[in-house]
Amino acid sequence: MDQTAKTAKQASIRLAAMGTDIKNRALAQIAAALKAAAGDIIAANKADLAAAENNHLAGPLLKRLKFDENKLADACAGIESLIKLDDPVGKTLGRTELDTGLELHKVTCPIGVIGIVFESRPDALVQISTLCLKSGNAALLKGGSEAEHTNKALAKVICEAGENTGLPAGWLALLETRDDVAEMLKADQYIDLIIPRGSNQFVRYIMDNTNIPVLGHADGICHVYIDREADLDMAEQIVVDSKCQYTAVCNAAETLLVDEKITGQFLPRIKTALEAESVEIRACQKTLAIIDAKPATEADWSTEYLDLIISVKVVADLDEAIEHINKYGSGHTDTIVTANKQSAETFMNFVDSANVFWNASTRFSDGFRYGLGAEVGISTNKIHARGPVGLDGLVIYKYKLLGTGQIVADYAQGKRKFTHRKMDNSS
Amino acid sequence: MDQTAKTAKQASIRLAAMGTDIKNRALAQIAAALKAAAGDIIAANKADLAAAENNHLAGPLLKRLKFDENKLADACAGIESLIKLDDPVGKTLGRTELDTGLELHKVTCPIGVIGIVFESRPDALVQISTLCLKSGNAALLKGGSEAEHTNKALAKVICEAGENTGLPAGWLALLETRDDVAEMLKADQYIDLIIPRGSNQFVRYIMDNTNIPVLGHADGICHVYIDREADLDMAEQIVVDSKCQYTAVCNAAETLLVDEKITGQFLPRIKTALEAESVEIRACQKTLAIIDAKPATEADWSTEYLDLIISVKVVADLDEAIEHINKYGSGHTDTIVTANKQSAETFMNFVDSANVFWNASTRFSDGFRYGLGAEVGISTNKIHARGPVGLDGLVIYKYKLLGTGQIVADYAQGKRKFTHRKMDNSS
Numbered sequence: 001m002d003q004t005a006k007t008a009k010q011a012s013i014r015l016a017a018m019g020t021d022i023k024n025r026a027l028a029q030i031a032a033a034l035k036a037a038a039g040d041i042i043a044a045n046k047a048d049l050a051a052a053e054n055n056h057l058a059g060p061l062l063k064r065l066k067f068d069e070n071k072l073a074d075a076c077a078g079i080e081s082l083i084k085l086d087d088p089v090g091k092t093l094g095r096t097e098l099d100t101g102l103e104l105h106k107v108t109c110p111i112g113v114i115g116i117v118f119e120s121r122p123d124a125l126v127q128i129s130t131l132c133l134k135s136g137n138a139a140l141l142k143g144g145s146e147a148e149h150t151n152k153a154l155a156k157v158i159c160e161a162g163e164n165t166g167l168p169a170g171w172l173a174l175l176e177t178r179d180d181v182a183e184m185l186k187a188d189q190y191i192d193l194i195i196p197r198g199s200n201q202f203v204r205y206i207m208d209n210t211n212i213p214v215l216g217h218a219d220g221i222c223h224v225y226i227d228r229e230a231d232l233d234m235a236e237q238i239v240v241d242s243k244c245q246y247t248a249v250c251n252a253a254e255t256l257l258v259d260e261k262i263t264g265q266f267l268p269r270i271k272t273a274l275e276a277e278s279v280e281i282r283a284c285q286k287t288l289a290i291i292d293a294k295p296a297t298e299a300d301w302s303t304e305y306l307d308l309i310i311s312v313k314v315v316a317d318l319d320e321a322i323e324h325i326n327k328y329g330s331g332h333t334d335t336i337v338t339a340n341k342q343s344a345e346t347f348m349n350f351v352d353s354a355n356v357f358w359n360a361s362t363r364f365s366d367g368f369r370y371g372l373g374a375e376v377g378i379s380t381n382k383i384h385a386r387g388p389v390g391l392d393g394l395v396i397y398k399y400k401l402l403g404t405g406q407i408v409a410d411y412a413q414g415k416r417k418f419t420h421r422k423m424d425n426s427s
Numbered sequence: 428m429d430q431t432a433k434t435a436k437q438a439s440i441r442l443a444a445m446g447t448d449i450k451n452r453a454l455a456q457i458a459a460a461l462k463a464a465a466g467d468i469i470a471a472n473k474a475d476l477a478a479a480e481n482n483h484l485a486g487p488l489l490k491r492l493k494f495d496e497n498k499l500a501d502a503c504a505g506i507e508s509l510i511k512l513d514d515p516v517g518k519t520l521g522r523t524e525l526d527t528g529l530e531l532h533k534v535t536c537p538i539g540v541i542g543i544v545f546e547s548r549p550d551a552l553v554q555i556s557t558l559c560l561k562s563g564n565a566a567l568l569k570g571g572s573e574a575e576h577t578n579k580a581l582a583k584v585i586c587e588a589g590e591n592t593g594l595p596a597g598w599l600a601l602l603e604t605r606d607d608v609a610e611m612l613k614a615d616q617y618i619d620l621i622i623p624r625g626s627n628q629f630v631r632y633i634m635d636n637t638n639i640p641v642l643g644h645a646d647g648i649c650h651v652y653i654d655r656e657a658d659l660d661m662a663e664q665i666v667v668d669s670k671c672q673y674t675a676v677c678n679a680a681e682t683l684l685v686d687e688k689i690t691g692q693f694l695p696r697i698k699t700a701l702e703a704e705s706v707e708i709r710a711c712q713k714t715l716a717i718i719d720a721k722p723a724t725e726a727d728w729s730t731e732y733l734d735l736i737i738s739v740k741v742v743a744d745l746d747e748a749i750e751h752i753n754k755y756g757s758g759h760t761d762t763i764v765t766a767n768k769q770s771a772e773t774f775m776n777f778v779d780s781a782n783v784f785w786n787a788s789t790r791f792s793d794g795f796r797y798g799l800g801a802e803v804g805i806s807t808n809k810i811h812a813r814g815p816v817g818l819d820g821l822v823i824y825k826y827k828l829l830g831t832g833q834i835v836a837d838y839a840q841g842k843r844k845f846t847h848r849k850m851d852n853s854s
């Protein structure tokens with residue numbers, strides 16, 4: 001493992017300086033190689049699926065584990081669109097003339113080595129490794145043991161196709177054992193960022209067991225707040241979509257907050273609408289005074305159900321809604337439904353979440369819907385990248401200073417003065 | 428401590444939504460209040476200085492501890508220039524129309540609560556707390572015990588002047604005990620970022636003892652590489668400036684790398700120049716074949732002397748220089764001296780450091796010299812902010828989605844399509 005990480009670090013230095021052309025050629029080659037190896041990959045996946053069935057893996061997990069012709073076609077289509085996206089590396093973010101003949105350039109560059117740990121979905125392996133390649137990062141991958149054969153087949157094809165196109169050896173490596181993960185989480189001298197993909201408990205385990213920065217999110221406790229000035233038809237649609245359109249995902253709503261002024265009109269109709277979708281309601285005392293439902297406990301306000309359950313709370317006003325969200329939310333995605341622009345702006349400014357919405361479903365919080373192209377995941381971090389993270393979240397910058405022999409002593413002694421003139425970013 | 432951090436978190440939500448006007452008024456009020464309290468502050472500092480002398484604190488530490496009329500005037504001038512800088516909060520980084528009536532805005536916002544731990548220099552307290560204020564962040568401060576009275580006096584004035592201008596209570600708090608620091612490093616539910624300022628060992632201790640992201644750097648092992656195509660007069664000047672202009676700082680050079688092709692001409696003259704500045708040379712075997720010096724050990728290549736000592740190594744070529752820097756350097760600042768543009772570009776692209784220079788002294792790596800205004804420190808992180816970090820490094824962004832009732836089901840079912848039209852950033 002130590003040698004693998006060291007090799008990845010060396011590869012990352014060379015990858016960082018690779019042009020867009022060679023990276024795009026490698027991506028095209030990877031898509032072609034994946035198609036050519038379809039038989040092997042699908043056979044490997046069938047072996048994993050058979051083992052999983054023998055081990056009585058639950059239905060939804062089996063579904064995630066499956067990697068068939070359709071999944072492969074989707075993965076290759078993803079690579080094709082990745083080729084079309086701008087290269088995020090080598091962009092000039094700013095140029096300053098410090099003095100005559102002394103120019104400072106702030107230029108984007110890759111982060112370095114990214115460690116990716118994911119649970120059963122093999123699609124994630126293709127998606128994240130190709131995003132790393134396009135952004136010039138080396139990648140160390142560790143998938144779930146239940147997808148062992150599929151992951152091995154995919155990684156082998158991707159790794160070799162990349163190396164055959166001229167990428168440095170070791171630019172991508174698949175870790176095989178659980179011990180490798182424990183070692184990876186300690187390898188902070190080689191690995192610059194960890195991206196975990198999987199369940200809350202899994203992500204939290206990763207976060208609690210490494211000093212390497214982690215990009216991602218554990219919980220997704222998203223709120224819909226219905227303001228007193230909401231259009232109630234719109235409110236009903238947004239609540240149902242946020243809760244029911246896909247319940248098992250991080251941007252689905254878990255708690256509905258309703259302004260006290262409209263409980264009489266809104267609560268009965270939303271109960272009908274949610275129950276039509278088989279949603280169980282867990283309600284606060286004030287809600288229970290209006291509609292019949294299961295009483296909520298304190299724990300409900302901080303529970304991510306990922307299921308057909310919603311907690312409902314009546315709040316006195318916008319301020320109480322904001323306070324509740326900042327206290328119990330997970331900083332992921334929260335939406336207000338209101339016709340009042342001022343209230344919407346207050347909500348969006350004071351709710352401390354990566355994604356704050358006005359009159360739209362929480363389910364829009366997604367890299368594809370945002371138009372970012374592919375995403376490595378959704379981050380609730382307050383550092384580096386937040387919300388849906390695409391290619392831009394996989395780069396940092398370096399400062400390049402281009403001089404003609406300048407020394408600091410001349411400026412310290414007042415012989416020369418800084419001009420600090422902003423220049424345009426074209427070089 | 429827990430209550431202080433909780434209050435800071437609440438204050439940070441209100442600070443985040445405060446306009447530029449009120450933040451600038453608070454900064455002006457703080458500068459005025461510091462001037463008005465000059466007597467108390469300087470008296471407090473005299474008490475600290477007297478105690479430090481009794482405890483036989485070393486000369487340089489005493490100098491850093493001193494906070495007199497001049498230091499106060501500098502601190503207030505710093506605040507005046509901070510007022511003139513653009514507010515980094517509320518800038519629109521991007522706008523995308525996702526569909527008719529559905530706009531996504533990526534807008535800068537503060538990070539939240541920043542914990543600052545610094546050693547003896549009380550100036551750091553003023554500088555960092557006002558930078559946090561301008562960027563809308565709440566701050567928890569902990570200074571060294573030897574500056575206890577000075578820090579208390581400064582924090583009281585700054586905190587009260589801010590609150591009197593309308594900043595939320597608890598926007599700034601001074602922690603008092605060593606136990607408070609240990610608790611702060613654990614308070615990841617309230618604190619979003621830790622900025623340590625002090626010696627290497629101190630910064631490393633902080634990094635090793637918290638799961639909260641840390642912005643800063645431990646070592647500053649900076650290199651000067653003299654290429655075979657260097658102008659040797661320029662090379663000599665840059666080496667002397669990088670090593671000697673101020674030895675006790677992170678951007679001073681610690682290692683000189685010399686291309687094998689020019690050792691005969693360059694090594695004797697640089698020995699003379701460095702010895703004229705009383706610099707001790709620790710040299711590799713190939714260097715010792717040309718000049719007389721103390722032999723270097725393996726440990727020298729990764730030692731930050733912060734003193735009049737330099738290690739010197741002969742390298743076969745540019746590639747070996749890059750490899751040495753990436754292996755032994757600390758990712759801080761490295762410079763190449765060469766007349767060859769291609770070699771300079773290779774060096775700047777392959778050296779994996781925050782600051783990579785061509786024909787300029789390593790000592791230019793500094794927020795003031797870069798024209799950033801004030802700086803909170805220099806970061807060798809590969810995440811978020813790198814190199815000298817000013818106001819822009821104290822903000823992150825949030826996504827605001829402005830809809831008119833859109834739900835995801837309509838897009839999933841193909842009833843509506845995303846337009847993903849890039850808009851200009853003016854709102």
